Amino acid sequence: MNTTPQPDPRDRPARLTVGVVGAGRVGPALAASLQLAGHRPVAVSAVSDTSRRRAEQMLPDVPVLPPADVLQRSELVLLTVPDDALPELVAGLADTGAVRPGQLLVHTSGRYGAKVLDPALRAGALPLALHPAMTFTGTPVDVQRLAGCSFGVTAPDELRLAAEALVIEMGGEPEWIAEENRPLYHAALALGANHLVTLVAQSMELLRTAGVEAPDRMLGPLLGAALDNALRSGDAALTGPVARGDAGTVAAHVSELRRHAPQTVAGYLAMARATADRALAHGLLKPELAEDLLGVLADGADGADGAGSAPGENR
DSSP, X not given: OOOSOOOOGGGSOOOOEEEEEOOSSSHHHHHHHHHHTTOXXXXXXXXXXXXXXXXXXXXXXXXXXXXXXXXXXXXXXXEOOOGGGHHHHHHHHHHTTOOOTTOEEEEOOSSOOSGGGHHHHHTTOEEEEEEEOSOOOSSTHHHHHXXXXXXXXXXXXXXXXXXXXXXXHTTOEEEEOOGXXXXXXXXXXXXXXXXXXXXXXXXHHHHHHTTOSOHHHHHHHHHHHHHHHHHXXXXXXXXXXXHHTOHHHHHHHHHHHHHHOGGGHHHHHHHHHHHHHHHHHTTOSOHHHHHHHHHHHHHHHTTOOOTTSOTTTTO
């Protein structure tokens, strides 16, 4: 174990001045992380009252300025705006002459690679796409969560080392993503993370309806184990009535959901069909049981109750 005292990052000379365009949940956290690595945040743009408060909390004493002024003060600029707003922002900054030659311009969109920064590249900027594969709260805890967080990195070959170095300085792990693979990469993350939140929230609501007083406490160990098993074993971790081919149980689920939470039925059926396909492909679901199960799911999609029917009876 290394017991040598480590220098305080605040005692190290700042290497780059850092600006943030878009004080959502991501930008201030990344800037605060870069500050811990010895860089110096000097300006941030924020429009709403919420974003201004967030900037004050995460980056105290850093002035809130218009985007053009942020770029004027900064050697490294973080463009942390919603995906759909990014192309227009980049084009606007380039057209107005706000972009300076040699300036590092970093966007954090998962959808886009470096090409979305081409207008700034033509103005002499150095384009980097650094997307943290993490959900953000907009609070200081985000800085801690960046430790070990993977970043999807896309940049010109000559800037690859610079991009990876910035990620490492923020405590992250760089993962190189080819330009043409960025939309697929982002879709994969949204499928896993964003939809997970929806599924968990729905599960908690249903448990409350069923009389469970602390659904979070009930789900925590179960979901933690399921996630760990899935990450370790992939499809081999599948369990439950769909993977077992318990068509009658699945029919009862659909019936109860239709009674108590009809808005969840379509999602349940879609996920059950996807689970059945994967379980069947990996030999977990027996083919002779799959037919009845898929019939129940088809009946459910058609609006059939099916709870009181024998498996396959309504087909």
